[in-house]
Amino acid sequence: MTGGTFSWNGRDVAFRAGESIGAALAGAGVDALGHDPAGRATRWFCGIGACQNCLVRVGGRLVEACLTPAEDGLVVVSADVAEEIDR
Amino acid sequence: MASPSKLRIAIVGAGIVGVSTAFFLARAGVGVRLLEAHAPAAAATGAADGAVSVASKRPGAMMNAALAGIALYRELAAQGVLDGGFVSRSTFLVAVGAAEAAVLDGHAEALASAGVEVVRHPTSALARLAPALSPEAEGAIEVRGEGHAIGYDVVRRLIRAAELTVERGVTVRNLVQSSDGGLVGLDTDRGRIEADAVVIAAGGGSAELLGLDGVLRPRRGQLLVTERAPALNAALPGAIMSARYLLSKASAKGAPVSPRGYGLVIDPLRTGQFLVGGTRENDATRPIADVEAIGHVLADAVAMVPGLAKLRLLRAFAGLRTAVVDGLPLIGRAPGGDGVFVATGFEGDGICLGPVMGRTIADALLGRPATLDLSPFDPGRFLAGRVAA
Amino acid sequence: MNRAPVLVVGGGPAGLAAAARLADAGRAVDLVELRPALGGAYHRRPIPGVAPWPIGRAGEARWTRLAAGIERPEIRVRLRTGFLGVDGAGFTLLDDRTTGRVETMRPAAIVIATGAVEMVRPRSGWELPGVTTAGGLQVMMKETGRIPEGRILLAGSGPLLVALAGQMVAAGRPPAAIVETGDPFAHPIAGLGLLAHPGPLLEAAGHMARIFAARVPWRRATTLEAIEPTDAGLAVTLVDRRGARERIVVDRVALHDGIRSNDHGFPEASPTASALPFVAWAGDCREVLGVAAAEIDGARIGEEIAARLAGAPIATTSAIRRLAAARQAQDVLARVFAPARPPTPIERLPRETILCRCEGRTVGDLVDLLEGADAPGGREIKLSGRFSMGACQGRFCAHWVAEAAAGLRPDAPPPTPHDLTGRRWPSRPVSIAALVASNSSPDEPTRPT
Structure with a gap:
């Protein structure tokens, strides 16, 4: 796997191979990740998938940014960006 | 019975039925002992879906009871007792x-x-x-006209509203009756509790206290x-x-x-x-x-x-x-046991029916006219003569 | 004999050591690790192309040993796979993040080696972006080789802050300051106890030499009381040993108030050998004793499980003695880093202080919930108060909620953190699509005996 870029709320963020979405965002200077569906500010916190503070939305689903590997072309948005309703 | 303020009433079980009964008694000025083996809403009440609903019911006694149950939720919500704990929805x-x-x-x-x-x-x-x-x-x-209430929320709010105190971790061993069949009270692992009336609302734990097998x-x-x-x-x-x-x-x-x-x-x-x-x-x-x-x-x-x-x-x-076993709850006076009331067997309807049955039992204990016909749920259909110890 | 594999949960030193010993005994092992790489907190592996963080000769030797120990055909390593618990029918559930499926299995035994999680005392503003745990910052540094930009303040208590600061200095990015609630130099006699543990002592001495050389302010007997967002950055309020307050502005804050077992939601250790599956705990999740002890404990538990499954007697080893020594070292550290002033009890923090971040529950909410004649117990506090009821399932707040509840209602039995978190699957949130795609019940479930 090589590095690349993914989209964060419409902005391109570069990542290195093996980097998590959360680490790549931190590397790009993004601390405030938006809000979760409960309205709480999201951010990198524990870094090990325990605290659920770094939730972001990928493909409509909430995932921990610290646990989820970045992939080229991935579209990532804040957790409070409204989910699309599937029928 | 004695005047309400003198009545000594013990309730076994702090699920939604027992707590509702205690709530209505307390509102009438009657102090109760609310005995709970574990904690309030620790069993079925705390794991219920919270439906306050007749949607799946067929006409009959259970539907009538459920309609009365919904009406009481609206009443309690309007009084501010449930503090947003009842959500009206279809x-x-x-x-x-x-x-x-x-x-x-x-x-x-x-x-x-x-x-x-x-x-x-x-x-x-x-x-x-x-x-x-x-x-x-x-x-x-x-x-239309239905709602949702989370069982443990209702229990907590009723406890707060009536300033009830739950005696947690008390195991009730048996009913105590005098030689003439009159109620003396309850034996518990913390000693005897004397009571003029006892309400058994202990879910599955009620069977042993009532000597019920296979019901x-x-x-x-x-x-x-x-x-x-x-x-x-x-x-x-x-x-x-x-x-x-x-x-x-x-x-x-x-x-x-x-x-x-x-x-x-x-x-x-x-x-x-x-x-x-x-x-x-x-x-x-x-x-x-x-x-x-x-x-x-x-x-x-x-x-x-x-x-x-x-x-x-x-x-x-x-x-x-x-x-x-016959699909209807057991609610009412236990035959043969003066002053012993039963309220259990609600299966999936406890959240909907708990408050209204609590009020109905409280009314019976207070000698007030019944607002709901309990005859379809008469425990006598299984309990005839069995409670006498 | 049950030939099903043994499941080892966690790819840190305890898990790796346990897996190696089980393989030594001829057992098949499934080793699952939630992250994309093995290592655990201490030996966390960097991404490709990044040099591992220097950890000293003993540490490097340990990693070489642990990594070599699992290079065997009996051990199947599954990365990005989480352990969800054991269900009511006795199935063990795994969340495979690569395939997007939940899998069920019936291992012969489960070794839980999930390490530790950090404790972060609630204080005003701890929930803000830009505030991480110290370990969370360290994870980022170890994995990416990078330290985030800006002025970084390390605050709280314990040796991890010193280690992290030392590593930051070594990387050319010293922290703005270390704020330490304890007063380590005030306990020279207790500190002498560390002489019996030269490994950690030498490591600490190296970090401290670097910190002093880089003139990093080390504010001892000082507490970080509050964090506020401002245009210039995060304004933090520090309270020193005399109660004097000072405000400084930084870009990031890394908090750390000790560590505790990462045990929430997992099944208890089995009381008897006949329990199925047999569950054992190893390493920091059993008892927080540090990285060296975790390797020893993992090996001990691996041997014990292999013996139990073979019906063989459990050999007595030197492990117990070595664990006792590690416990002694932890005790000394706890004395050395003891708070210089008693911390403000949680229940007396400002009412708006967030206790349960996931559900947005505050100190004031807890005070209100616990008022009145009736004192709710732990489970009631969770259900009715929504404390510890959110996505982290109480991992970061249950401890403090229980402590505060005990302080607020001395008349009631004190709740335990486990009353708030419970022990049931899923031990962490899991994708519904993954559950629906589950290959559950390949055979009809049977109840465990």
């Missing part, structure tokens, strides 16, 4: 396939004949009414809660109940149609989460959820509301409902 019974649509038609007529407000929504209306529903849905009936049985329910999804939540106008649930319940009486008794209710909660159930399992004695059942319920739920597939499961849990 239940939508949704059919998939012609067979379910036919069952639904008949059910709608039965509900309407009992005076329940029912609105039929054709398939063409569903996409606008409930955008989160699968296009497979073929029509729905909306049962009560546990019926496990498994439920789950998702994470929050506000947009999906807003795309459902109320609780969604699969018409198959009617088949699963196989009317109020009788056994579920499959060992797991799968049904499907999807309740959009105020938090933006979803509460999804569930099962009605006989012969399951441990209140622990398993992945086979939860996976099955989730697969059904995703078929009904596809957007749920994108959410995460936060909690799965199980509870043991206390069912009575």
